[in-house]
Amino acid sequence: MSGTEGVLVVSGTGTEIGKTVATAALAACAVRDGRSVAVLKAVQTGVAQGEPGDAAEVARLAGPRVTVAEIARYPEPLAPATAARRAGLPYVGPADIAEAAEKLAAAHDLVLVEGAGGLLVRFDAAGGTVADAARALAAPVVVVAAPGLGTLNATALTAEALGARGLTCAGAVVGSLPATPDLATRCNLAEWQEATGLPLAGALPERAAALPPARFRASAPEWLAPELGGVWRLADPGG
Ligand SMILES: Nc1ncnc2c1ncn2[C@@H]1O[C@H](COP(=O)(O)OP(=O)(O)OP(=O)(O)O)[C@@H](O)[C@H]1O
Numbered sequence: 680m681s682g683t684e685g686v687l688v689v690s691g692t693g694t695e696i697g698k699t700v701a702t703a704a705l706a707a708c709a710v711r712d713g714r715s716v717a718v719l720k721a722v723q724t725g726v727a728q729g730e731p732g733d734a735a736e737v738a739r740l741a742g743p744r745v746t747v748a749e750i751a752r753y754p755e756p757l758a759p760a761t762a763a764r765r766a767g768l769p770y771v772g773p774a775d776i777a778e779a780a781e782k783l784a785a786a787h788d789l790v791l792v793e794g795a796g797g798l799l800v801r802f803d804a805a806g807g808t809v810a811d812a813a814r815a816l817a818a819p820v821v822v823v824a825a826p827g828l829g830t831l832n833a834t835a836l837t838a839e840a841l842g843a844r845g846l847t848c849a850g851a852v853v854g855s856l857p858a859t860p861d862l863a864t865r866c867n868l869a870e871w872q873e874a875t876g877l878p879l880a881g882a883l884p885e886r887a888a889a890l891p892p893a894r895f896r897a898s899a900p901e902w903l904a905p906e907l908g909g910v911w912r913l914a915d916p917g918g
Pocket residue numbers: 691693694695696697698699700701733794795796797854855856883884885886887888889
């Protein structure tokens with residue numbers, strides 16, 4: 680089994696797509712392989728101070744051996760730049776994200792950086808994105824995507840945006856795969872690389888986040904391809 684090290688940015692085709700759950704699975708695989716892991720939720724929006732956000736969800740699923748951190752949070756469930764402006768709070772831009780990730784990387788084998796929403800969501804008034812942070816870090820990007828009808832276009836657009844910025848994709852991961860995939864999903868999985876330009880490197884079952892955490896950690900390698908630290912392979916989806 681190979682795996683991940685250094686800094687990896689976990690982005691996706693949009694919000695509520697399974698980035699946090701996929702991040703927890705990536706972290707769990709690396710911990711199982713004996714690596715020290717930190718997860719940085721760059722900016723959390725839509726969660727009040729003291730409430731559990733994405734970092735807490737990663738800690739719950741991936742376990743106490745994973746260091747979790749968050750740079751800032753803003754109360755309204757909006758893009759970070761918008762939420763910061765409306766709250767009258769300082770922006771957290773790509774350079775801040777890169778600096779925080781580098782600090783964590785000095786003390787961990789693997790740092791996973793989760794953005795907010797998709798790749799081009801704005802973090803500051805200058806329009807800085809998590810793609811800019813990935814560039815500053817020279818970090819590969821994992822693209823978490825939906826499985827069903829419409830995902831091929833959204834994933835291909837994300838692939839183009841990565842390519843235009845000279846960024847490397849570490850693989851696309853389906854964030855939540857139904858137990859009984861419909862026709863579009865089966866066809867999407869079969870055509871993924873050809874249609875999107877990104878290699879498919881895993882798929883989390885839709886029940887993953889509801890599993891008891893110990894079971895989540897034990898099962899995570901089944902959901903991620905060897906290049907992401909697991910043993911997943913695409914079974915014939917019948918598309
Ligand atoms: N594989 C899965 N199993 C169970 N629940 C899932 C799975 N994938 C996503 N979910 C649920 O869907 C919701 C959105 O997932 P998640 O929080 O990972 O999205 P996200 O892409 O990280 O969104 P954001 O942009 O807000 O960070 C959550 O309530 C999560 O528990």
